[in-house]
Amino acid sequence: MSKDLKEMEVLRQHLAKHQLKLTRQRELILTAFLRQEHVTAEVMYHQLAKKDPHLGLATIYRTLNLFCEAGIAQARHFGSQAQYDNISHKGHHDHLICTGCGTIVEFENCEIERLQEEVATKNGFVIQTHRLELYGLCSRCRH
Amino acid sequence: MSKDLKEMEVLRQHLAKHQLKLTRQRELILTAFLRQEHVTAEVMYHQLAKKDPHLGLATIYRTLNLFCEAGIAQARHFGSQAQYDNISHKGHHDHLICTGCGTIVEFENCEIERLQEEVATKNGFVIQTHRLELYGLCSRCRH
DNA sequence: TATCATCTTGAGACGGCTTATCAATTTCAA
DNA sequence: TTGAAATTGATAAGCCGTCTCAAGATGATA
Incomplete structure (x- = not known):
């Protein structure tokens, strides 16, 4: 606990x-x-x-x-x-969402986060939070 | 036209x-x-x-x-x-959103998109679409 | 181009999700 | 322990978006 x-x-x-x-x-x-x-x-x-x-x-x-x-x-x-x-418990994570069955898979990718910072900086922004959702079909729903 | x-x-x-x-x-x-x-x-x-x-x-x-x-x-x-x-007119783009003034800045980043594909593949997904939003403060709102 | 089955529209009713209201209750600083 | 201030529960209200349906528009066909 x-x-x-x-x-x-x-x-x-x-x-x-x-x-x-x-x-x-x-x-x-x-x-x-x-x-x-x-x-x-x-x-x-x-x-x-x-x-x-x-x-x-x-x-x-x-x-x-x-x-x-x-x-x-x-x-x-x-x-x-x-x-x-x-978001606090296990750090920030993003989502893969299956449009077929609604399954949600979490993932983290430091490289993506780094690129996000880069984009933000280039535009004069300071990121507070973000949201990345990938929508698609999981392997089961493709068959 | x-x-x-x-x-x-x-x-x-x-x-x-x-x-x-x-x-x-x-x-x-x-x-x-x-x-x-x-x-x-x-x-x-x-x-x-x-x-x-x-x-x-x-x-x-x-x-x-x-x-x-x-x-x-x-x-x-x-x-x-x-x-x-x-999304069709100028291709897919993602958003930088200022939480202070609501300004929305568009951007595109191929490298991020490539990494997204990588994550999806690793999880057995085929991406149909995605959404990436970065929330933060623009340079003006930070002052 | 006239016909007509089919699709679309406009207006408002409806429904689901979320927030506002407010009297009763709980919290916590003194 | 006391009391000002915040919170709660129940429900009403609000908002966004969709549904309904009669009237109108579209376009494939002859």
Whole structure:
């Protein structure tokens, strides 16, 4: 559980900095969030209904957005619902998305990231974050 | 206007292939669409209201989606509304987006594209399309 | 070029996702 | 422990985009 503590600390500092409070719900949602790669608010809502049947969907949305502001999560729009990705836990990662079955494969590529920096610098930008999604067919869906 | 003819031809072929029809509205929207880098359906709606006050918003959405299917446009979700980018006119391009002022700078980088292919192949994918967005602050917004 | 099956349009209703509202509750600094 | 301030839950509201359907446009065919 030492890994979780790191995120909790990041959250704690963000809350302190903005005069926000650490609540039971926020802890609960963070813990569950860190256990997965990417989730939608609705999925978390159902997952957590077992632990706390009164936890509201609005709270999940609010909290996931809070995580984004704290740099723990990143929102992504694939399909109709927003997906929230864990970016702090295992570092930033990009996605390969199968347009056939919806499978999502994560990857990291330092070389690409380096080139991105290069492009940004050339245009006078300082990158804060990025998003790279490759859409295509996985080997199974091609047959 | 010879440039526009190329897109019109692409559209014409797509329509023929799918037993769809070339309408006044589709021509109007295509012409306007090709004049800009990226637009939202709503923006086009207001732009075109001058030329055709009865053109409906639903038609704009339908037509822009049609362009996506024809390979002329690509939809992107930045903020709450979908942006439609012109990909056929000047080839695929990626985006540098300033989180301060919203400025969007286009770029192309073959080396990055090549590495993307490499990643996809390694994972058994065949890429159909991709999306790369770099978020950060432009030089003006940093001061 | 007249015909007509088929596709498209426009207007508004509808639906899904997300945020806003607000009274009741919880947090936490003093 | 107290109380100002933030948060929550329930639900209403909002927004974006799609669907519906009658009226109109298109284009293959004769």
